[in-house]
Amino acid sequence: MSVKKIIAQKAAGYLNDGDVVNLxxxxxxxxxxxxxxxxxxxxxxxxxILGVGxxxxxxxxDQDLVNAGKLPVTVIKGASYFDSAAxxxxxxxGHIDVSILGVLEVDQLGRVANWAVPGKSVxxxxxxxxxxxxxxxxxxxxxxxxxxxxxxxxxxxNYPITSQRRVDLIITEKAVFETDERGLLLVSSSENVxxxxxxxxxxxxxxxxxxxxxxxxxPGAGAD
Amino acid sequence: xxKLITPEMAMTFIKSGSRIMVGGFGLVGCPLTLVRALxxxxxxxxxxxxxxxxxxxxxxxxxxxEKKVKKGIGSYFTSNPDVxxxxxxxxxxxxxxxxxxxxxxxxxxxxxxxxxxTPVGAGTKIAAGREERTFADKRHVLQEALKADAAFIKAxxxxxxxxxxxxKSARNFNPIMATAADLVIAExxxxxxxxxxxxxxxxxxxxxxxxxxxxxxxxx
Numbered sequence: 001m002s003v004k005k006i007i008a009q010k011a012a013g014y015l016n017d018g019d020v021v022n023l024x025x026x027x028x029x030x031x032x033x034x035x036x037x038x039x040x041x042x043x044x045x046x047x048x049i050l051g052v053g054x055x056x057x058x059x060x061x062d063q064d065l066v067n068a069g070k071l072p073v074t075v076i077k078g079a080s081y082f083d084s085a086a087x088x089x090x091x092x093x094g095h096i097d098v099s100i101l102g103v104l105e106v107d108q109l110g111r112v113a114n115w116a117v118p119g120k121s122v123x124x125x126x127x128x129x130x131x132x133x134x135x136x137x138x139x140x141x142x143x144x145x146x147x148x149x150x151x152x153x154x155x156x157x158n159y160p161i162t163s164q165r166r167v168d169l170i171i172t173e174k175a176v177f178e179t180d181e182r183g184l185l186l187v188s189s190s191e192n193v194x195x196x197x198x199x200x201x202x203x204x205x206x207x208x209x210x211x212x213x214x215x216x217x218x219p220g221a222g223a224d
Numbered sequence: 225x226x227k228l229i230t231p232e233m234a235m236t237f238i239k240s241g242s243r244i245m246v247g248g249f250g251l252v253g254c255p256l257t258l259v260r261a262l263x264x265x266x267x268x269x270x271x272x273x274x275x276x277x278x279x280x281x282x283x284x285x286x287x288x289x290e291k292k293v294k295k296g297i298g299s300y301f302t303s304n305p306d307v308x309x310x311x312x313x314x315x316x317x318x319x320x321x322x323x324x325x326x327x328x329x330x331x332x333x334x335x336x337x338x339x340x341x342t343p344v345g346a347g348t349k350i351a352a353g354r355e356e357r358t359f360a361d362k363r364h365v366l367q368e369a370l371k372a373d374a375a376f377i378k379a380x381x382x383x384x385x386x387x388x389x390x391x392k393s394a395r396n397f398n399p400i401m402a403t404a405a406d407l408v409i410a411e412x413x414x415x416x417x418x419x420x421x422x423x424x425x426x427x428x429x430x431x432x433x434x435x436x437x438x439x440x441x442x443x444x
Contacts, residue, residue, distance in 0.1 A: 046323060047249040047393050063252065064380075064394040070250045070303075081392055083399040083427075084249075084275070085331040088324030092344060116349065121311055123318055124302030125350060130324035133344045164347040164363070 003173045009034040019097040025069045027141040028100040046127040051079025092134040099135035104159045108204030110166035110179030113159035132163035144172035151203030185209040227436045231261035243271040245375040245401040253394030254283045255378040255411035257440040268292035277307045299323035332369035334403025339368045375405035381414040386433030387426040402432040409435045
């Protein structure tokens with residue numbers, strides 16, 4: 001399984017039956033493929049669908065039926081359509097249970113940058129800020145480091161911040177962090193990832209969550 | 225059928241320098257026949273309120289290429305490189321809003337609300353310099369409502385009175401834009417007689433719609 005799929009599978013494990021979930025572009029989109037047995041979620045997309053289904057077969061695309069990434073989708077039984085103001089009322093108004101997002105960076109307070117790159121013209125934000133502000137729970141799925149091997153979890157953001165809200169969970173191929181008002185808490189790390197490797201590849205300080213013991217020994221495997 | 229007019233006739237109501245709302249999420253739900261008719265006139269210097277400004281050479285992207293757009297107000301312009309180029313050349317002014325703030329500003333404009341406070345964007349670059357207030361210990365920024373001289377919207381079908389029904393996710397910004405402009409022109413795939421659409425199914429009641437234009441062959 002590819003690393004991105006592994007991250008998506010871990011994230012899927014945090015969803016509960018009946019959750020209304022908004023998936024961002026990239027790794028988050030893959031989460032829908034790894035829902036645990038017996039867990040049905042309702043996928044919301046900002047352009048006005050509750051109840052997004054799988055990608056249509058080639059030749060079966062409907063030009064009026066797309067997701068936020070403008071890719072063709074289908075709908076499940078019981079789906080509904082609504083206008084953009086209603087869709088963002090759902091988002092901003094706290095009616096979305098979980099948003100899963102990709103990021104450029106996360107800082108050590110769990111705040112995200114995922115909309116703009118400094119030095120370039122800032123010409124797109126879409127629904128990124130609304131989703132961070134309003135979703136009941138926000139899960140970040142990201143590679144632990146950039147393609148150049150630099151940490152994506154950093155002390156201070158190098159990119160413009162998307163929202164002052166801290167996310168609830170950060171899931172990478174190496175580890176899972178929760179957040180509290182003081183910062184990041186390591187809750188699990190992947191098999192064969194040592195604490196030394198984790199510290200080296202994480203640009204921010206983090207604490208180990210109470211009840212979890214990692215210092216001085218190999219961390220446990222998988223998400224809890 | 226007195227609301228039904230041709231796209232060419234619709235353009236006689238539009239002046240250079242107008243502020244126009246255009247429905248659609250990318251090209252989905254964009255009134256492409258009306259946009260094309262506008263591009264075939266000499267009307268320019270436009271202020272366009274739309275989530276995006278089309279794609280290169282498609283939809284509103286045609287107007288961008290022809291340098292007929294003075295200012296774009298929307299949430300996501302990155303999908304059209306022509307917009308970035310025009311912006312960097314100083315030919316196009318951009319006002320960027322979070323998508324929920326954009327849609328709510330349009331809704332408010334149509335509902336007689338002058339402005340509102342939203343937490344979205346507070347403490348970020350997008351809201352720099354905006355008036356702020358704190359509610360329930362949370363920072364909020366002031367957003368004024370948006371209105372326009374005209375709205376071009378797209379529905380799947382309508383009756384001769386102008387009652388509108390939309391298709392799937394092509395609904396997006398269209399119903400709210402129908403409420404927020406002085407002149408509303410709806411492009412539709414199909415026109416039916418009054419009474420053929422069950423009242424429960426009507427999304428935009430006819431009082432919001434001034435004129436109806438049938439989608440053209442070239443509107444595809």
